[in-house]
Amino acid sequence: xxxxxxxxxxxxxxxxxxxxxxxxxxxxxxxxxxxxxxxxxxxxxxxxxxxxxxxxxxxxxxxxxxxxxxxxxxxxxxxxxxxxxxxxxxxxxxxxxxxxxxxxxxxxxxxxxxxxxxxxxxxxxxxxxxxxxxxxxxxxxxxxxxxxxxxxxxxxxxxxxxxxxxxxxxxxxxxxxxxxxxxxxxxxxxxxxxxxxxxxxxxxxxxxxxxxxxxxxxxxxxxxxxxxxxxxxxxxxxxxxxxxxxxxxxxxxxxxxxxxxxxxxxxxxxxxxxxxxxxxxxxxxxxxxxxxxxxxxxxxxxxxxxxxxxxxxxxxxxxxx
Amino acid sequence: xxxxxxxxxxxxxxxxxxxxxxxxxxxxxxxxxxxxxxxxxxxxxxxxxxxxxxxxxxxxxxxxxxxxxxxxxxxxxxxxxxxxxxxxxxxxxxxxxxxxxxxxxxxxxxxxxxxxxxxxxxxxxxxxxxxxxxxxxxxxxxxxxxxxxxxxxxxxxxxxxxxxxxxxxxxxxxxxxxxxxxxxxxxxxxxxxxxxxxxxxxxxxxxxxxxxxxxxxxxxxxxxxxxxxxxxxxxxxxxxxxxxxxxxxxxxxxxxxxxxxxxxxxxxxxxxxxxxxxxxxxxxxxxxxxxxxxxxxxxxxxxxxxxxxxxxxxxxxxxxxxxxxxxxxxxxxxxxxxxx
Numbered sequence: 001x002x003x004x005x006x007x008x009x010x011x012x013x014x015x016x017x018x019x020x021x022x023x024x025x026x027x028x029x030x031x032x033x034x035x036x037x038x039x040x041x042x043x044x045x046x047x048x049x050x051x052x053x054x055x056x057x058x059x060x061x062x063x064x065x066x067x068x069x070x071x072x073x074x075x076x077x078x079x080x081x082x083x084x085x086x087x088x089x090x091x092x093x094x095x096x097x098x099x100x101x102x103x104x105x106x107x108x109x110x111x112x113x114x115x116x117x118x119x120x121x122x123x124x125x126x127x128x129x130x131x132x133x134x135x136x137x138x139x140x141x142x143x144x145x146x147x148x149x150x151x152x153x154x155x156x157x158x159x160x161x162x163x164x165x166x167x168x169x170x171x172x173x174x175x176x177x178x179x180x181x182x183x184x185x186x187x188x189x190x191x192x193x194x195x196x197x198x199x200x201x202x203x204x205x206x207x208x209x210x211x212x213x214x215x216x217x218x219x220x221x222x223x224x225x226x227x228x229x230x231x232x233x234x235x236x237x238x239x240x241x242x243x244x245x246x247x248x249x250x251x252x253x254x255x256x257x258x259x260x261x262x263x264x265x266x267x268x269x270x271x272x273x274x275x276x277x278x279x280x281x282x283x284x285x286x287x288x289x290x291x292x293x294x295x296x297x298x299x300x301x302x303x304x305x306x307x308x309x310x311x312x313x314x315x316x317x318x319x320x321x
Numbered sequence: 322x323x324x325x326x327x328x329x330x331x332x333x334x335x336x337x338x339x340x341x342x343x344x345x346x347x348x349x350x351x352x353x354x355x356x357x358x359x360x361x362x363x364x365x366x367x368x369x370x371x372x373x374x375x376x377x378x379x380x381x382x383x384x385x386x387x388x389x390x391x392x393x394x395x396x397x398x399x400x401x402x403x404x405x406x407x408x409x410x411x412x413x414x415x416x417x418x419x420x421x422x423x424x425x426x427x428x429x430x431x432x433x434x435x436x437x438x439x440x441x442x443x444x445x446x447x448x449x450x451x452x453x454x455x456x457x458x459x460x461x462x463x464x465x466x467x468x469x470x471x472x473x474x475x476x477x478x479x480x481x482x483x484x485x486x487x488x489x490x491x492x493x494x495x496x497x498x499x500x501x502x503x504x505x506x507x508x509x510x511x512x513x514x515x516x517x518x519x520x521x522x523x524x525x526x527x528x529x530x531x532x533x534x535x536x537x538x539x540x541x542x543x544x545x546x547x548x549x550x551x552x553x554x555x556x557x558x559x560x561x562x563x564x565x566x567x568x569x570x571x572x573x574x575x576x577x578x579x580x581x582x583x584x585x586x587x588x589x590x591x592x593x594x595x596x597x598x599x600x601x602x603x604x605x606x607x608x609x610x611x612x613x614x615x616x617x618x619x620x621x622x623x624x625x626x627x628x629x630x631x632x633x634x635x636x637x638x639x640x641x642x643x644x645x646x647x648x649x650x651x652x653x654x655x656x657x658x659x660x661x
Contacts, residue, residue: 024463050463055494060452060487067456070436073463075456090484094444095453097649102428105436106651137649161651189655236657 001180006173008147009039009112011181012154013076017047020074023158024050026061027078027112036080037114037173058088065109066095074108074158082115082167083127096163097138106161110154116169116207116257117305122296128206128258128289131267133165134235141234142188143167145209147178149192149232152185160188167234169207176210191238193245197225200315201245203268204255205231212255214308219315226315234264242268243276251318252284257305260288282321287314336610338546342384342404343601344619346376346542349400350598351623352409355631356416360577364635365416367429372397374540374572375504377597380404381545382472382502385553391457391471393441393450396431397504397571398474405440407433409630419637426640448475448484451501455488458497470498470556478509480526481517489562493531498556500563502549504539506571507593511583524566532562539569540597543604570594 003011016023025040031053034041044051054061058079065075079085085092092111099107117126134141140162144150150168157164186192194209195216202212209230216226229245231237246252252272254265265286272284287306295301353371360369372379375397383404386392392405399412414422415433424433424442434442439457443450454471461469479485480503492499509517520526527534533555537548545567552563570593574581588594605611650656 055487055490057452057487057491059449059484060455060491063449063452063484063488064456064459064491067441067453067458068460068463069456070441070453071457071460071464073460087483090446090449091452094446095449098444099436100651101649102424102432103434103436103442104651140650140652140655160655162655236655 002177003147003179003181004174005147005150005168005176006037006039008151008178008181009154009168010041010043012151013040014043014046016076016155016158017043017050020158022072022074023076024052024068024073025076025078026052026054026065028054028056028080030054030078035078037170039078039112039114058084059091062088062091062109062111063095065111066091066099066107069107069109070099070105074110076110076112076158078112079114081125082113082129083124085111085113085129092133092139092163092165093136097136099138100162101138107163108161110157110164110166112166112168114170115167116171117294117301118170119298119301120296121170121294123293126294128167128256130165130167130234131258131263134264134267138163139235140164140188141167142232143169143206143234144232145172145194145206145230147176148182148185151181153188153232156185156188167206171207172210186232189233189236189238191241192230192232193241194228194230195226197227197249199224199249200226200251200253200318201229201242201249202226202253202255202311202315203229203231203242203245205234205264206257208255208257208306211306211308212311215311215315218308218312224315224319231264237267237271239271239275242272243279246272246276246279250279250281252280253311253314253318254284254286255306255311256286256288258288259291260286261291263288282318285314285318287311333610336605336608338384339542339601339605340610342377342380342542342546343605345380345383345400345404346598346601347620348403348409348623349376349379351620352412352627353399355627357577359417359631366418369416369577370396370431370575371573371577372399374570374597375506376400377542377545377601378502378504378539378549378567378569379474381542381549382474384546385549386470386472389439389469391439391441391454391469393443393454393471393473395443395474395476397476397506401474402440406438407440409627410634413630413634414637417631417634418639419634420640421637446484447479448482448488451475451485451488451499452491454499455492455495455497458499459495462497468557470500470553472500472502472553474502474504476509477503477505477507477514477523478512478517480523489530489532489564492562496561498559498561500549500552500556500565502565503567505566505568507588508571508575508584510575510579513583522566524564527564530562530564532564533560535563535565537565537567539567540593540595540600542597542601568593569597572596
């Protein structure tokens with residue numbers, strides 16, 4: 001059996017619907033059509049009345065989910081693209097994120113954001129906006145990099161009593177495959193060592209884990225052993241695992257597909273610099289997308305975001321210091 | 322005292338309904354007066370937002386709802402909140418930041434509620450509560466709970482928001498028992514209606530969404546009880562979403578920091594400018610449902626009740642930053658940044 005990242009997301013939702021009558025799915029085209037990416041394929045038929053097409057109203061989609069959560073439901077909201085979630089931003093950051101703190105009534109909603117660049121997608125179907133959500137207190141922000149994590153973390157997201165922003169990478173939807181779905185997984189909030197090494201720590205997440213792994217394989221040909229920390233969970237961030245890795249390697253490179261300003265990579269470097277300054281033998285570095293909107297043309301897009309090639313170049317710079 | 326009046330009005334449903342609603346109107350007005358006084362004396366942190374001129378509409382909403390209904394009031398709904406079951410102690414504790422209040426000093430003034438009881442605490446972003454009410458109603462449909470309705474309150478200014486449009490359309494598509502009440506008080510903060518919308522009557526929007534419309538005189542308790550009561554009943558018995566537009570005039574500033582110098586004399590002198598509390602009193606006196614003496618006694622009893630509650634809250638503990646959990650997630654183990 002070969003299961004893709006996208007199928008894992010569908011299977012996780014099927015399981016959540018099956019095992020918990022409080023779960024329902026709400027989003028544009030998610031019903032009989034099965035979603036723009038088919039992440040809810042056949043679910044409307046299998047679970048009648050529980051997979052509902054919404055109007056094109058991201059604000060009201062999230063608002064409705066918050067209200068349903070107040071009444072004890074566990075809604076999953078599918079944003080057609082992460083980029084469109086900015087239309088529902090107010091309800092996410094002001095309504096969902098503040099509810100528990102203000103009232104002690106939990107807000108167990110999961111907002112699925114198909115995010116990240118794919119070839120030819122352009123400025124409004126490619127964005128990585130996890131850092132914006134992570135900025136607000138009261139939200140959990142997840143970004144699985146593997147088929148197994150896509151499945152187990154989505155199930156955990158639905159089970160958690162807090163609002164979860166689930167960033168699922170569109171580039172990984174069809175590219176990644178696994179033999180079978182996992183029975184056990186690391187808990188939310190724990191990072192994973194995706195590759196062990198002694199010479200350099202690369203902290204990254206989501207699709208960039210695979211670019212970093214490819215970079216590590218190339219660097220290994222020159223004898224460099226690169227350790228890769230897959231954050232899995234952007235917020236909360238597993239500072240302990242990052243710090244332990246940096247303690248082993250003495251060098252840090254953070255890689256993110258998102259824009260550089262005030263992002264996840266900046267947060268990682270800030271933590272390592274303030275809590276583990278003495279562990280570093282060279283200044284920590286980071287690699288992000290360029291500070292422009294995401295370009296449409298494949299030639300431009302390939303140069304806009306970090307790739308295995310640019311990660312290798314950044315690593316070599318660090319090794320020569 | 323009012324109880325006595327109610328009892329004397331045996332068999333007269335209209336009298337009982339009016340007197341019941343009036344009690345909440347008067348209590349809200351007197352409570353608002355006290356908040357204004359405390360604000361001027363510097364005893365309230367943050368803003369004070371009053372419902373003067375909107376009590377008839379607001380109280381009518383509260384008395385039209387049942388215990389298991391959903392209510393999302395806005396900033397000028399002190400009367401509706403009381404009628405829905407809030408105590409003056411909850412209101413005073415929130416305004417004065419008592420640690421014993423429902424928001425425990427984490428949120429203040431009009432941002433109070435108890436979602437577990439269907440009483441939703443508003444956020445400041447206008448129109449944002451409407452879709453949340455939709456969600457509570459959809460959840461009840463999932464749970465096969467029938468016969469409950471949800472009311473969301475907004476002003477005419479919020480009809481210009483995207484949230485209003487998205488949520489009213491959403492309620493119509495799902496045929497939810499939503500009653501959306503628009504208090505058209507002629508000014509959104511300082512902005513007059515002709516700078517807010519260009520349609521002749523906000524109720525004309527209803528057919529565009531496929532929902533039913535109700536127009537009413539917002540400073541006439543009789544008309545408010547009729548109009549709101551009808552809308553709530555229609556929603557409760559599967560009539561789908563209802564849009565209620567009440568015309569009235571805000572008889573105070575946006576908040577107590579605002580002298581409302583922009584309200585025109587023409588507006589003040591118009592029928593809209595009549596004080597709903599006085600209109601209701603005059604009507605009830607003319608009907609012979611109460612005497613002037615009974616109203617005076619009621620008023621002084623309520624003032625006493627409010628003074629007692631304020632005196633109690635003033636001696637209650639304020640929130641303690643050292644005892645505060647500083648925890649935004651319910652899953653405490655997943656908290657992230659700790660700056661201490």
